[in-house]
Amino acid sequence: MGIRLYREPELVEPIMFVGWPGIGNIGIIAVNTLKDTLRAEEFGEIESWDFFYPKRVVIKDGLLKSLDFPTNKFFYRRLENRDLIFFIGEEQPSDGGRIYASGEKAYQMANLVVDVGLRFGCRRVYTSGASVSLTHHQMKPRVCAVVSSEELIDHVKSYPNTVLMSELGGRGEGEGTITGLNGLLLAVAKKRGIEGICLMGEIPDWLSVASFPYPKASKSVLEVFSEILGIGIDLSPLDKMAEQIEEVVESIYAKFPPEMKEEYDQRRVMTQPEPGPITIQAQIYIDEHLKKGGEEGGERPA
Amino acid sequence: MERDRLEIHRTAQLKSPFLIVSWQTHDIGGLGSRVIDFLRKNLGGEEVAEIKPVGFFPLGGVRFRNDLVQVQESKFWTCGRRNLLLFRSDEPAFNHFRFLSTVLDFAQDCMGVRELYTISGALSLTAHTQPRRILTVFNRPDLRGELQAHGLEPMTWEGPPAISSYLLWVAGRRGLPGASLWPEIPFYLAAKEDPLTIKLVLSFLSRRFELGLNLEGFDSEIDDQNEKIARLRDEDPEIHRYISRLESGQSLDEEEQIKLTREIYDILS
Numbered sequence: 001m002g003i004r005l006y007r008e009p010e011l012v013e014p015i016m017f018v019g020w021p022g023i024g025n026i027g028i029i030a031v032n033t034l035k036d037t038l039r040a041e042e043f044g045e046i047e048s049w050d051f052f053y054p055k056r057v058v059i060k061d062g063l064l065k066s067l068d069f070p071t072n073k074f075f076y077r078r079l080e081n082r083d084l085i086f087f088i089g090e091e092q093p094s095d096g097g098r099i100y101a102s103g104e105k106a107y108q109m110a111n112l113v114v115d116v117g118l119r120f121g122c123r124r125v126y127t128s129g130a131s132v133s134l135t136h137h138q139m140k141p142r143v144c145a146v147v148s149s150e151e152l153i154d155h156v157k158s159y160p161n162t163v164l165m166s167e168l169g170g171r172g173e174g175e176g177t178i179t180g181l182n183g184l185l186l187a188v189a190k191k192r193g194i195e196g197i198c199l200m201g202e203i204p205d206w207l208s209v210a211s212f213p214y215p216k217a218s219k220s221v222l223e224v225f226s227e228i229l230g231i232g233i234d235l236s237p238l239d240k241m242a243e244q245i246e247e248v249v250e251s252i253y254a255k256f257p258p259e260m261k262e263e264y265d266q267r268r269v270m271t272q273p274e275p276g277p278i279t280i281q282a283q284i285y286i287d288e289h290l291k292k293g294g295e296e297g298g299e300r301p302a
Numbered sequence: 303m304e305r306d307r308l309e310i311h312r313t314a315q316l317k318s319p320f321l322i323v324s325w326q327t328h329d330i331g332g333l334g335s336r337v338i339d340f341l342r343k344n345l346g347g348e349e350v351a352e353i354k355p356v357g358f359f360p361l362g363g364v365r366f367r368n369d370l371v372q373v374q375e376s377k378f379w380t381c382g383r384r385n386l387l388l389f390r391s392d393e394p395a396f397n398h399f400r401f402l403s404t405v406l407d408f409a410q411d412c413m414g415v416r417e418l419y420t421i422s423g424a425l426s427l428t429a430h431t432q433p434r435r436i437l438t439v440f441n442r443p444d445l446r447g448e449l450q451a452h453g454l455e456p457m458t459w460e461g462p463p464a465i466s467s468y469l470l471w472v473a474g475r476r477g478l479p480g481a482s483l484w485p486e487i488p489f490y491l492a493a494k495e496d497p498l499t500i501k502l503v504l505s506f507l508s509r510r511f512e513l514g515l516n517l518e519g520f521d522s523e524i525d526d527q528n529e530k531i532a533r534l535r536d537e538d539p540e541i542h543r544y545i546s547r548l549e550s551g552q553s554l555d556e557e558e559q560i561k562l563t564r565e566i567y568d569i570l571s
Contacts, residue, residue, distance in 0.1 A: 049399040049472075050397075050399050050400070053398055053468075054463050054468060054471075055462070056460065056461060056462065056463065057459070057460070057461065057462070057463035057464075057467045057468075057471075058459075058460050059439050059457055059458060059459045059460070059467070060458055061446075061456045061458055062438055062439055062440055062446055062449070062455075062456025062457055062458075063439075063440060063441075063443055063446070063456075064439050064440065064441050064467060064470055064471060064474065067463060067467065067468065067471040
């Protein structure tokens with residue numbers, strides 16, 4: 001089980017951005033887009049075979065040519081005033097076929113990512129995911145933040161369009177769980193002396209079970225990343241993807257039964273709607289039209 | 303090698319043996335289990351070790367089938383006279399790489415294995431009256447000629463890997479040459495047994511490792527099975543038509559495949 005570095009870039013206190021798949025793939029799309037936009041270079045990986053069953057085998061004329069596993073790769077980029085490390089994990093490792101990471105393997109994976117961060121002098125890590133909330137899909141998704149230390153609270157308050165979890169209605173004192181590795185990594189990083197911030201793009205509750213991504217929220221997260229790094233980021237690829245998804249979402253929304261639509265549309269005028277259970281009618285609709293197989297998970301209201 | 307994953311029952315001296323592996327999970331046509339059982343019984347196989355289930359199998363309870371408790375097994379046997387190491391196991395549910403590495407840790411580090419063979423059935427649209435091919439996958443190109451000389455046909459495939467391919471890949475990384483044998487089994491015999499294919503595989507192994515196996519016992523099983531299916535064809539024109547189409551290289555739709563499989567299963571039960 002291990003880390004394989006193809007090269008040892010000289011980096012000064014790099015910031016680390018980490019992404020794994022999750023609800024709406026909000027976090028991984030944001031981190032991956034940032035990595036691609038900055039043309040970060042691959043410099044290492046976590047060997048996959050201890051964590052995953054292979055996805056694909058290639059056998060040609062009898063010879064086993066290759067076995068492909070989900071990848072876990074590190075990238076780096078030196079900006080003028082800041083060095084960056086990116087980690088992109090194609091899948092979350094878990095014991096027992098769950099979608100979100102859990103158990104020993106998840107803990108090992110998180111520690112390996114932190115190992116690389118520490119090796120290059122990383123002092124801060126950003127993870128990203130989804131914040132499932134009672135928002136409306138026509139509203140601009142906010143970015144919800146959870147931090148690993150008191151000192152970071154004021155810092156994230158300076159981010160645009162960003163709220164602390166405690167500022168969202170119905171979550172007590174900002175209580176909840178960040179399911180999977182986008183959350184666990186923060187805990188492991190904190191234990192090992194790296195400060196962490198999780199930035200979660202808002203996604204309407206009913207879309208959190210859809211099988212398609214939610215790039216609109218990724219864009220919100222990416223705008224915050226852009227502000228943090230003080231750089232302009234070309235968001236047009238995300239805009240295009242968001243437009244396509246928006247069409248799908250609008251077509252589903254158009255078929256909402258009238259009472260359900262009326263109830264849902266109240267979210268547009270309420271700044272902090274009181275959270276409550278999804279109505280029976282809405283739940284039936286979601287089950288019939290959107291729900292994908294597998295386990296629910298991700299960042300959910302407490 | 304992490305010995306705590308293994309329970310070694312006795313030591314055995316083999317001279318760079320061959321390792322033959324089969325899986326009990328999804329054992330199409332009962333092929334892997336029957337082949338290992340036959341070798342074990344006819345070559346005086348002695349149990350030498352097993353892999354402990356902790357960390358590899360769910361241990362929250364026990365499965366049962368036909369009222370019988372099913373216990374996961376991952377056992378090694380030696381056949382000293384023929385220099386073979388046999389391994390039969392359920393497919394692990396977790397930590398596949400660690401499990402496969404443990405298999406090879408024991409095989410290579412404790413037993414000095416020099417070559418690996420895995421055996422699994424491949425579902426086929428061939429009819430039971432037709433000759434079966436043994437498709438093969440190997441992890442070193444120099445094995446191609448040797449295996450083709452035995453009449454094995456190289457496979458081409460891209461897609462999700464079976465555990466045998468995974469084991470072959472792990473073996474390749476450790477420098478252990480190996481091949482997976484994928485004999486064809488008519489799909490409608492998959493839930494029962496296919497003695498013709500079992501005999502075909504044992505026949506290959508007998509030649510390859512000079513085992514001198516007497517396989518005549520399979521002939522009566524093959525005849526018996528063929529007679530039962532022939533009787534069904536006489537009695538049921540639809541079944542006859544389905545099998546005839548397979549014999550002439552045509553396919554069947556899903557409904558027809560299910561009907562044929564069900565009828566054959568019933569007649570052979």
